[in-house]
Amino acid sequence: MQTWHPRRTAERRLGAWESTAAHQRAIVLAAVGAIAAVLGRRADLLVIVAPLAVAAAWGHLARPRSDVTATARLGETTLREGAVTGLVVRTEPADADVHGVVTLARSAWMERKPSSGIAELEDGVAVLGLRSTRWGRRRIGTVSVALVSTWGAFRVGPVDLPDLDAATLPVPAAFDASAPTPHPRGIVGLNRSNRPGSGSEFSTIREFHPGDRLRRIHWPVSMRTGRLHVTSTFTDEDAHVFLLVDCFSDLGPREGIDGRPTSLDVTVRAAGALSEHFLRSNDRLTLRTVGSAEVPTLGTGSGTNHLRRVLDTLAAISPATERRDTGERAVRAVDANALCLVLSPLVEPTMVTLAHTLAARGRTVVVIDTFPEHLARNPDNPYEALAWRMRLLSRDAEVHGLRLRGVPVVPWRGPGSLDQVLRDVARRAAAPRMARR
Structure with missing residues (x-):
């Protein structure tokens, strides 16, 4: 990078x-006054120009x-x-x-x-x-x-x-999710896997096998049955999260941290909040941007150091500096088990197309709508509000098309925005599927 x-x-x-104009003026006036006093035999002129002469001499002697x-x-x-x-x-x-x-x-x-x-x-x-x-x-x-x-x-x-x-760096918005990340396939992490192993979430109580740790012995059941029993757990694994950030536009007045956010403000701060949440859960994260030129390439990583790199990458975004970007390079070689989160106000058709592309390739896709609500409720300019309502009608049709394909579209609301969606995705991933034999 x-x-x-x-x-x-x-x-x-x-x-x-260099000498100032005031210093030069003092020298000239002192010299002219002294000459006039001598020629005109005017002692009063000499008294008048004496302070100018003293200031000029003092300033010259004390010069740096x-x-x-x-x-x-x-x-x-x-x-x-x-x-x-x-x-x-x-x-x-x-x-x-x-x-x-x-x-x-x-x-x-x-x-x-x-x-x-x-x-x-x-x-x-x-x-x-x-x-x-x-x-x-x-x-x-x-x-x-x-x-x-x-x-x-x-x-x-x-x-x-x-x-x-x-x-x-953008200040990450407040975000927290109690739902687990779907498709855990890593080695370390806080997400419960479907297979038993060394972890923190209880699975069942079974008989003791050679190799089980002694601290796993469940003494009440062992005393009641007369045979050693141990508690088994599900293994904890990490998941892969893929963030796709829309940089095609920056809608709304730019008022900074003290005012109303633009669409890109909501997108960038939401991306920072999601990155902080998943990286603190020891998940792996990949960040890609679409529509911004000269954004440094960021690979997959985890941990707090990777969070700093993610925030640095978000700070380098310049909106609408690459309008010809189709996003094909950004979605290339995405992990098949990655949770793909597309953050966009869904105004640029390219982002809707990319969400369809990821879903068609069999990826788990969730679209996060970052359109700021105050844009369509501008009382100062009713014509602008009317234009936005007309544009949102066509946007609703695009959102409906994504949902028909099975891609959930959820508005960004901070904490709890993805809880229900992630539970539904995890439930759908655990459901039986038809397969060829």
């Missing part, structure tokens, strides 16, 4: 010190002698939605007689603290706060540094530092 390395530190020399280097460092380059980090700007060498200002330009989905984005340098250090309000990879606003010496005589800048980068 291709890795993305954000820039955390930026450094640049601010250049040579060395070049200054400014360094900007971001506290954290990987954030969660709504998280806050700090931006520290330092100038070296630090001079107590030098005053400076740091300016941070406005950037999308980045709130500045203070809101003006301006901070003063104190002892060569300035600190600004940043709050990320939406997932994704983006650049931090441009950092500019300007310094002035005593009496404002010399200045350097403003100089723009190289841009810094940060990645904001």
